[in-house]
Amino acid sequence: MSEIPHALSAICDALADHPTLEELDLSDNAFGGRCAENMVNFLQTNQSVQRFKLNNNGMGPAGGTIIANAIAKNAETSKAQGKTSNLRTVVCGRNRLENGSAAAWAKAFAAHENLREVRLPQNGIRPEGIKQLAEGLSKCKNLESLDLQDNTATESGTRAISAALPSWPNLQSLNLSDLLLSPKGGISLATALGKGTNPHLHTLKLQFGEIDARAIHILAKAIQEHLKDLTCLELNGNRADSEDACIEQIRDALASHGHEDALDERKYLSLWIHASWY
Known part of the structure; x- marks a missing residue:
């Protein structure tokens, strides 16, 4: 295992000044946080990369920070050179980022205002961290896809996401499943969507x-x-029954736009759950 940091440095340093590199995907490698420093030179230096993917690497809060x-820092360098950041996609799921790195990620997202896609699922991020991320991402006015699945928002985190929704007029995909949005948080989110500031949304995942x-x-x-434009809606595992009036209203609303199949009925047969499950 001792050769991993050296190998990672060799790869990243060789690509640091690559002028036409568009994507670097280092996902599913057992780096751990101890190897985070070996990527710093590349991340600070390369100005061409558009998509950076670091999924399932066990970075932890320290490595994530x-x-x-x-x-x-990359964004600061671009700005100092009078350039606009080229970074469009950041994927960093299943890395145990937790709240400890949320403030740093919020700052990074705010600095890269042209981000289009951000995916941070399964990171153990709790409400305060979700709030920080939402505030940072609110600066990304061109955001099209956001995936925060399987973290924990509760009411406070969900309200922060709801407050950020008007900042994303081009939003197309929003995955907030397994996020423990809470009843009041759900109302906040639905109310925000009802303001009409996200008309291009085609995928909305709110399971469990x-x-x-x-x-x-x-x-x-x-x-x-x-x-x-909503063609994919996931609501399985919430506090309603598939035969409730509210579900019929959802079906009717989708059907009015010609999207009768948007709600996945196969996953929808056991919609209700008990709060005690959490």
């Missing part, structure tokens, strides 16, 4: 979010009035 700080009929009623109205 090092990576995020290097990405933020502990949202209830009140939020689903509001969501149905939002779909009817503003989300005509």
Whole structure:
């Protein structure tokens, strides 16, 4: 295992000044946080990369902070040179980033204002961290896809995401499944979607979010009035039954735009859950 840091440095340093590199994917390698420093030179230096993917590497909060700080430094370098950052996609899921690195990631995202896609699923990030991320991402006015699946938002984190939604007029895909949105958080989110600031949304994943009929009623109205492009909606595992009136309203709203199949009925047969599961 001792050769891994040296190998990673060799790869990243060789690519640091590559002028036409568009994507670097280092996912599914057992680096751990101890190897984060070996990527710093590349992340700070390379100005051409558009997509950086570091998924399932066991970085931890400390490693995640090092990576995020290097990405933020890259933006500062671009700005100092009078250039616009080329970074468009950041993927860093399953890395145990937790709240400890959230502030650094928020700063990095805010610095790269032209980001289009951010994916941070399964990182053990809790409400305060979700709030920080949402505030940082609110600076990314061109964001098209956001995946925060399988972290923990609760009401406070969900309200922060809801507050950021108007900042993303080009948003197309939003994955907040397994995020423990909470009943009140669900209302906040559905109400924000009902303002019509995200008309291009085509994928909305809200499975196992502990949202209830009140939020689903509001969501149905939002779909009817503003989300005509919604072709994929996942609501399985929330506090409603598949035969409830609110679900019928969802079906009717989707059907009004010709998207009768947007709600995955096969996954929808056991919609209700008990809060005690959490």
